[in-house]
Amino acid sequence: xxxxxxxxxEVAINRQSVLGRRDFLRAVSLTGAAAGLVSWSDMMxxxxxxxxxxxxACILLWLGGAPSQFETFDPKPKHANGGExxxxxxxxxxxxxxxxxxxxxxxxxxxxxxRSMNSREGAHARAxxxxxxxxxxxxxVKYPTLGANVTQQLADPDFDLxxxxxxxxxxxxxxxxxxxxxxxxxxxxxxxxxxxxxxxxTTERRYQRRLGLLxxxxxxxxxxxxxxxxxxxxxxYDKAAKMVLSPSMSAFDxxxxxxxxxxxxxxxxxxxxxxxxxxxxxxxVTFVEVNSGGWDTHFxxxxxxxxxxxxxxxxxxxxxxxxxxxxxxENTMVVLMGxxxxxxxxxxxxxxxxxxxxxxxxxxGGGVQGGQVIGKTSRDGASITDRPVGVSDLLQTICHGLGxxxxxxxxxxxxRPIKIVDGGEVVREVFA
Amino acid sequence: MGKxxxxxxxxxxxxxxLLVWVTxxxxxxxxxYEAAAEIDRLLNxxxxxxxxxxxxxxxxxxxxxxxxxxVVGEPPTADDVLAFYLDDTSxxxxxxxxxxxxxxxxxxxxxxxxxxVILYRRTEDRAVAYSRRILVDxxxxxxxxxxxxxxxxxxxxxxxxxxxxxxxxxxIMAQSGKPEDVTAEVSRIFLGIQxxxxxxxxxxxxxxxxxxxxxxxxxxxRIAIRPDRSGEQPxxxxxxxxxxxxYRRRRQNNNRYRGTPEHHMPDLDDPSSKxxxxxxxxxxxxxxxxxxxxxxxxxxxxxxxxxxxxxxWFSKAYVNRIxxxxxxxGFYEPIDDLGPDxxxxxxxxxxxxxxxxxxxxxxxxxxYRTIMATDAYQRKSLSRRDYDQPPFLANCPQRLRGDQLxxxxxxxxxxxxxxxxxxxxQGSYRGRRDPRALxxxxxxxxxxxxxxxxxxxxxxxxxxxxxxFIAQGINARRSKGLGALLRANPxxxxxxxxxxxxxxxxxxxxxxxxxxxxxxxxxxxRNEAFEDITWALIxxxxxxxxx
Numbered sequence: 001x002x003x004x005x006x007x008x009x010e011v012a013i014n015r016q017s018v019l020g021r022r023d024f025l026r027a028v029s030l031t032g033a034a035a036g037l038v039s040w041s042d043m044m045x046x047x048x049x050x051x052x053x054x055x056x057a058c059i060l061l062w063l064g065g066a067p068s069q070f071e072t073f074d075p076k077p078k079h080a081n082g083g084e085x086x087x088x089x090x091x092x093x094x095x096x097x098x099x100x101x102x103x104x105x106x107x108x109x110x111x112x113x114x115r116s117m118n119s120r121e122g123a124h125a126r127a128x129x130x131x132x133x134x135x136x137x138x139x140x141v142k143y144p145t146l147g148a149n150v151t152q153q154l155a156d157p158d159f160d161l162x163x164x165x166x167x168x169x170x171x172x173x174x175x176x177x178x179x180x181x182x183x184x185x186x187x188x189x190x191x192x193x194x195x196x197x198x199x200x201x202t203t204e205r206r207y208q209r210r211l212g213l214l215x216x217x218x219x220x221x222x223x224x225x226x227x228x229x230x231x232x233x234x235x236x237y238d239k240a241a242k243m244v245l246s247p248s249m250s251a252f253d254x255x256x257x258x259x260x261x262x263x264x265x266x267x268x269x270x271x272x273x274x275x276x277x278x279x280x281x282x283x284x285v286t287f288v289e290v291n292s293g294g295w296d297t298h299f300x301x302x303x304x305x306x307x308x309x310x311x312x313x314x315x316x317x318x319x320x321x322x323x324x325x326x327x328x329x330e331n332t333m334v335v336l337m338g339x340x341x342x343x344x345x346x347x348x349x350x351x352x353x354x355x356x357x358x359x360x361x362x363x364x365g366g367g368v369q370g371g372q373v374i375g376k377t378s379r380d381g382a383s384i385t386d387r388p389v390g391v392s393d394l395l396q397t398i399c400h401g402l403g404x405x406x407x408x409x410x411x412x413x414x415x416r417p418i419k420i421v422d423g424g425e426v427v428r429e430v431f432a
Numbered sequence: 433m434g435k436x437x438x439x440x441x442x443x444x445x446x447x448x449x450l451l452v453w454v455t456x457x458x459x460x461x462x463x464x465y466e467a468a469a470e471i472d473r474l475l476n477x478x479x480x481x482x483x484x485x486x487x488x489x490x491x492x493x494x495x496x497x498x499x500x501x502x503v504v505g506e507p508p509t510a511d512d513v514l515a516f517y518l519d520d521t522s523x524x525x526x527x528x529x530x531x532x533x534x535x536x537x538x539x540x541x542x543x544x545x546x547x548x549v550i551l552y553r554r555t556e557d558r559a560v561a562y563s564r565r566i567l568v569d570x571x572x573x574x575x576x577x578x579x580x581x582x583x584x585x586x587x588x589x590x591x592x593x594x595x596x597x598x599x600x601x602x603x604i605m606a607q608s609g610k611p612e613d614v615t616a617e618v619s620r621i622f623l624g625i626q627x628x629x630x631x632x633x634x635x636x637x638x639x640x641x642x643x644x645x646x647x648x649x650x651x652x653x654r655i656a657i658r659p660d661r662s663g664e665q666p667x668x669x670x671x672x673x674x675x676x677x678x679y680r681r682r683r684q685n686n687n688r689y690r691g692t693p694e695h696h697m698p699d700l701d702d703p704s705s706k707x708x709x710x711x712x713x714x715x716x717x718x719x720x721x722x723x724x725x726x727x728x729x730x731x732x733x734x735x736x737x738x739x740x741x742x743x744x745w746f747s748k749a750y751v752n753r754i755x756x757x758x759x760x761x762g763f764y765e766p767i768d769d770l771g772p773d774x775x776x777x778x779x780x781x782x783x784x785x786x787x788x789x790x791x792x793x794x795x796x797x798x799x800y801r802t803i804m805a806t807d808a809y810q811r812k813s814l815s816r817r818d819y820d821q822p823p824f825l826a827n828c829p830q831r832l833r834g835d836q837l838x839x840x841x842x843x844x845x846x847x848x849x850x851x852x853x854x855x856x857x858q859g860s861y862r863g864r865r866d867p868r869a870l871x872x873x874x875x876x877x878x879x880x881x882x883x884x885x886x887x888x889x890x891x892x893x894x895x896x897x898x899x900x901f902i903a904q905g906i907n908a909r910r911s912k913g914l915g916a917l918l919r920a921n922p923x924x925x926x927x928x929x930x931x932x933x934x935x936x937x938x939x940x941x942x943x944x945x946x947x948x949x950x951x952x953x954x955x956x957x958r959n960e961a962f963e964d965i966t967w968a969l970i971x972x973x974x975x976x977x978x979x
Contacts, residue, residue, distance in 0.1 A: 197898040224979075
């Protein structure tokens with residue numbers, strides 16, 4: 001029952017993408033390509049993007065360990081809780097952020113800051129799970145992570161590459177859950193190298209020869225009564241082989257970017273991750289997560305957060321600029337967040353502890369109206385004084401931007417319907 | 433010589449002793465073999481209609497690999513296959529099953545299975561690092577000494593103490609000691625009843641209601657898990673709070689390090705209020721305890737009531753699960769969703785088997801012996817039936833669990849595995865260097881999930897297609913594995929036969945022989961051709977399934 005429903009939805013998505021492709025070819029041939037304005041590589045990228053429903057994509061930049069809002073997006077220079085962190089002006093008059101983020105400040109016109117995020121979950125793994133799935137972990141239902149839900153709704157199942165890629169790993173980030181392993185993220189740990197096990201160990205000719213032999217031998221097993229198993233395995237191997245041998249695998253090779261571009265993103269592993277994310281989306285990947293870790297600053301918060309900021313600031317700004325320059329920002333939502341915030345009071349070790357009651361997140365692209373701040377915290381940063389935004393509200397908002405129906409229901413293994421997002425409301429001002 | 437050939441040979445010497453033992457079991461009300469015959473009779477007379485007939489029994493090679501993977505979690509070696517093939521005694525299948533059940537690997541295999549049952553549903557990730565190994569050690573010991581299932585279940589429900597030292601704390605640790613989550617898992621695992629569906633609202637099609645869920649949770653309010661950094665390495669203790677004082681409930685980070693005297697059912701209209709005080713009542717029988725009862729008695733009594741012979745769900749849940757793992761399909765599916773409102777494909781058979789299991793004192797090995805002696809178990813495998821076909825016409829191919837596939841690869845390719853040292857002070861990432869654990873991260877799955885929902889992933893396929901350890905493992909120039917076969921056998925046909933035995937525990941069919949020999953001729957390079965054949969065999973659908 002569950003299976004057949006799933007297959008139907010796959011067919012439906014297929015149909016949409018087929019129609020989309022036709023529309024695209026007509027549109028392009030009439031305008032851009034005919035006028036000679038679209039280069040071949042732009043064509044590739046455009047076509048790949050069109051294969052996704054509405055061309056929408058999402059990049060989630062995850063700051064694992066929970067970044068201090070006081071040292072990033074919600075500084076409090078006039079209060080003791082703010083510590084020694086200074087503020088800087090941004091490209092948008094009236095919006096100030098911590099001086100740890102000078103590059104980000106320059107692209108504030110593309111960013112919508114939410115300073116009134118809040119939840120009740122202050123344990124890393126559970127809070128991370130909550131932010132990724134919208135639910136707290138339970139033993140009975142394995143909730144899909146956002147990337148899995150979005151991919152299931154938007155991605156073309158016949159796409160060469162995995163539609164959901166996670167760069168680096170994060171604790172509690174969840175996976176395909178009840179949607180099944182085919183919606184698990186494709187994980188690559190090092191953005192500067194090809195993903196594990198995607199480099200063939202023989203010549204391509206020999207590889208094909210082996211696959212042919214495998215197919216012939218599997219037939220014998222099928223004839224003994226295991227047709228279904230052989231058929232499923234065959235599909236999987238076709239997909240894996242298609243991916244490994246696909247020219248699109250060059251999407252994973254950031255060395256193909258110009259030196260100027262690579263320099264713009266900076267030197268950190270997160271820089272490589274952001275650049276890879278942009279390449280992947282350009283090639284048609286629907287959802288990319290880039291993980292940064294170590295934000296759990298229980299001691300020496302100021303010094304450590306400043307250092308951590310310098311590893312993400314330049315690539316984050318470069319990513320938004322690059323997407324914008326390539327005309328991809330409109331269809332690509334970029335979300336920057338961690339699992340909660342940090343305490344207003346600085347502890348005896350110069351650190352800040354866990355604080356889910358008020359923290360910040362940053363949205364850009366995908367129709368988000370940049371250059372604005374939503375929500376406000378009190379002078380001491382301890383409470384929210386305006387427009388609180390809950391986790392479900394944020395996920396509703398992301399779904400809205402991507403054109404995903406948050407009320408879409410999937411069935412758990414014991415037949416319980418699970419909504420993509422349960423409760424919450426779209427924060428409309430984000431798109432104003 | 434194969435490890436298991438020694439096992440089987442040793443057994444032949446002991447056959448006399450075994451016969452005495454088997455005879456003494458036969459005198460009990462339900463000998464496994466009489467029970468097996470009755471089960472087949474019940475299935476044949478009541479489940480199967482006249483238009484569909486069951487398939488025949490599997491051949492020896494299929495049965496051998498199936499029994500090995502099912503009981504000890506490892507494939508038979510080439511020597512095991514030959515020894516079994518050459519044995520012409522009529523009861524060799526029974527003898528084999530008994531020998532496998534007596535092997536230490538039996539306990540380990542099923543301990544790993546239950547590790548996955550418990551840990552895949554964890555809400556506390558640290559349970560993996562802290563409980564995984566000790567849980568397997570604990571269960572392996574219990575299974576190998578054939579402790580009754582009731583004793584093991586009781587230990588899980590009543591556990592206290594250091595989670596690194598006591599494997600039976602794993603269920604509570606995996607749920608952070610939270611009463612509702614522990615309750616849900618106790619009910620799901622030991623009763624096969626998903627009563628947590630009633631946690632938030634009454635379910636229109638279920639007999640159990642929300643109040644009954646919270647009355648069950650009222651057996652567990654006094655426990656919690658508490659971090660303990662006093663020893664050499666950080667750990668957690670399952671602690672009990674029998675103090676009558678209500679401590680400040682939740683700090684801002686939602687951690688719960690201390691139990692509370694009683695359980696309250698939350699008020700759905702006012703979640704921040706204290707909720708309704710709940711008395712401990714066991715929903716199946718209505719047995720209850722007064723408020724204020726100490727934790728030891730609460731959990732002790734609940735365990736007693738759950739494992740009592742008068743509670744049919746305890747034995748049915750276990751029997752349904754083990755039957756499903758062995759025969760390929762449960763009486764109830766999903767295997768942990770039983771109850772009066774669910775459909776059972778053959779209630780008489782399940783009742784009969786569950787009754788036998790109960791009357792034999794929840795004897796685990798009795799159950800394996802019985803199921804594996806049935807024709808239903810011993811039939812050939814066919815892909816899962818359509819739902820309009822009757823059940824149990826055939827066994828069903830089962831995708832290997834991560835551990836089974838890992839051991840199969842090691843054995844097929846003669847891989848050298850260095851077992852990591854158990855160092856200390858490496859924190860939760862210590863386990864990640866264990867190659868088995870790494871492999872399980874890719875290939876493991878929650879064994880409670882319906883098997884039709886468990887598909888393979890691209891990442892799994894890529895690992896066996898292109899993994900560097902596979903490329904090394906199939907290299908014809910190695911001194912072990914394929915390399916050894918090629919050097920020992922000048923004739924390609926012999927190499928092919930040995931290779932099939934090693935990888936698939938059977939000889940090649942005529943068609944396969946033809947295909948492979950033609951391939952060798954076409955490639956024109958012996959080493960290269962055999963590397964390719966080995967690659968194809970370990971990537972084959974048959975290799976990752978047990979039939």
